[in-house]
Amino acid sequence: MKRPVFAANWKMHHGPTDAREFMRAFLAHYPRQDDRTVLFLPPALALHVVGELTRERSDIVVGVQNIYWEDKGAFTGEISAPIARDAGARVVLVGHSERRHIFGETDEQTGLKCAAAARAGLTPMLCVGEQLEEREQGDTESVVLRQLRAGIAGLQPAQVAGMLFAYEPVWAIGTGRNATPADASAVHAAIRGALRVVVGDKAAKVPILYGGSVNRGNAAALVRAPEVDGVLVGGASLDAGGWAAIARA
């Protein structure tokens, strides 16, 4: 039996006031479910609100969407892994496609961020995914595995075994065009194969989430697909009732 992870990436939506209202509505729609985990990735400034309102809920975890890789210092505007951990985050997204493509985050930087997270006791969720041209050229697997290897380069195998991964094809993010369950399964199998080389049989237990235009209509089929251990959801996680319905999928 898998224990799926339903992750809400709010991106740059829902500050503390909206987050409080959202969480009250969500918690009313979503009683505790012990067969799955719900992960919230709000903007960092709303983390405390989500953490506070879910303190009694061991089925709900909170995290941040980004960190800087140095532990402390003169890096105006950045948040370190130890600061995020101290503020209540347990997970951090690393290498999200918007970080890579809008902010120019490189493979090497994702490796530094995953290592910084692990040092601070934060679980990195490394996001990987190909662009449309790469898929059309048959390069999906090589791109995804290159991103994967770079992201885990600075970690010990035991740390890699404790990570989360998300396969998010760039062409599927925010476009309304999701990968089919079969397409997702195929890429997840390749990711798991690469993880097996590093962590052996423990790879079977490493959660690999699918993300990219997940919604109420397609979430259940994606979560049930072989090798898919949950979903990472952007747009469809912004409405409390809709997100509760997805998390119950």
Ligand code: PGA
């Ligand atoms: P989307 O975003 O669900 O809006 O496609 C997913 C993500 O970027 O994590």
